[in-house]
Amino acid sequence: MHEYSVVQALMSQCADYLRQHQAEQVEQIVVQIGVLSGVEPELFERAFDCFKLAEPWCQQAELKLEVQPVRVHCADCGFEGETQPHDYRCPQCQSGEVKIIAGQDLLLMQLTLR
DSSP: OTHHHHHHHHHHHHHHHHHHTTOSOEEEEEEEEETTSSOOHHHHHHHHHHHHTTOTTTTTOEEEEEEEOEEEEETTTOOEEEEOTTOOSOTTTOOSOEEEEESSOEEEEEEEEO
16 A cells, blocks of 8 residues: 555655745645546545644645546547547547546645635
8 A cells, every 4th residue: 555655655745845834734635636647536535644643733635636537639530639548549539549647746736825
């Protein structure tokens, strides 16, 4: 379950921002999880709930998760849009000449400090 190490890195990043901005508390964290990132949102949330208890500056923080669907660009017809995970054909022309343009990343989107 690598979600714990990912959350640990997130907490470290939040602590750095807290120090940089001379803030006392993290109020909200918004994280975008791509469906192909290999991170399970439920496990990520569970790991976050465990880790935040150990950090006084984060105990009241709210975690919001945004799931990013898979988006592709088709080199043959120019289609750009969503597709199903692990279906690497263009939904419009069925070409296999698609490039994944979103849905693989795990991103810290917003951090609200007080």
